[in-house]
Amino acid sequence: MHERTTRRDRRNSRWDEHRRARREQLVDATVAAVGRCGAGVGMEEIAAEAGTSKTVVYRHFADRSELHVAVCTRVAAQLTDRLRAALATTDHPRGMVAAAVETYLAFLEADPELYRFVVAAPDRPVDADPIRTLSDLVGDQAAALVAVALEQAGRDPAAAAPWGHGLVGLVRAAADWWLRADRPIPRADLAAHLTELAWAGLAGLLPDARPVPVPDPEEQQ
Known part of the structure; x- marks a missing residue:
């Protein structure tokens, strides 16, 4: 039981780290998109800069305000x-x-x-x-x-x-x-x-x- 819990905790930890890293990548993409499109950049441009879709961005950030x-x-x-x-x-x-x-x-x-x-x-x-x-x-x-x-x-x-x-x-x-x-x-x-x-x-x-x-x-x- 303890071993299964430890494995589950490790998987959760790896997933948390992945989410943190992905959020940082999306922040990087937002900064780059602002540099390319200006302060009025839209979520479409941010997602394109990140090489993904708005749907994926919203998996990591609830809305534009959170980003x-x-x-x-x-x-x-x-x-x-x-x-x-x-x-x-x-x-x-x-x-x-x-x-x-x-x-x-x-x-x-x-x-x-x-x-x-x-x-x-x-x-x-x-x-x-x-x-x-x-x-x-x-x-x-x-x-x-x-x-x-x-x-x-x-x-x-x-x-x-x-x-x-x-x-x-x-x-x-x-x-x-x-x-x-x-x-x-x-x-x-x-x-x-x-x-x-x-x-x-x-x-x-x-x-x-x-x-x-x-x-x-x-x-x-």
């Missing part, structure tokens, strides 16, 4: 890694703001259609998406940094969440305009303008400009 969430999760992880690496290059608060803004803009400029695909979530209940939007995830990271800055300045960190998300909203709104306007100014200039504006608000939090340690996302969970 969108999987792509968002991948892109968010990539951006978060890059932001963390950029923030680690300096411990000066203004330098961290500049690094984060530049990294965000460089990320979306490298693949604007994928960025548009990610931030333009399909219609669905808000609580159906575990990460909501890419901006929300980045906003959480920014809020964690602002909370550290407030605590070090001896101030109540309660404002960290609205300020952190507000900073991301500032950058995203400007970045969205920049893409719609076909990048009328160089990325470096836009990054400098946004850094100056963001720092004008944050500088009051750190009158002595002490270094700010980057919070470890794993410790926050």
Whole structure:
């Protein structure tokens, strides 16, 4: 009996691994299809890119929204890694703001259609998406940094969440305009303008400009 259960468990484990791998392949295909067809890519184009049918895609993802969430999760992880690496290059608060803004803009400029695909979530209940939007995830990271800055300045960190998300909203709104306007100014200039504006608000939090340690996302969970 125990042997039969073990064999069944192994088969289930192999099947689970196959499904995970297939889902990753379909996310790869979606990213490639977005690159080829743009942010408005349809499920037919995604299935064709994957070399399969929509029926097969829907065996692994309940609907387009679920597939969108999987792509968002991948892109968010990539951006978060890059932001963390950029923030680690300096411990000066203004330098961290500049690094984060530049990294965000460089990320979306490298693949604007994928960025548009990610931030333009399909219609669905808000609580159906575990990460909501890419901006929300980045906003959480920014809020964690602002909370550290407030605590070090001896101030109540309660404002960290609205300020952190507000900073991301500032950058995203400007970045969205920049893409719609076909990048009328160089990325470096836009990054400098946004850094100056963001720092004008944050500088009051750190009158002595002490270094700010980057919070470890794993410790926050």
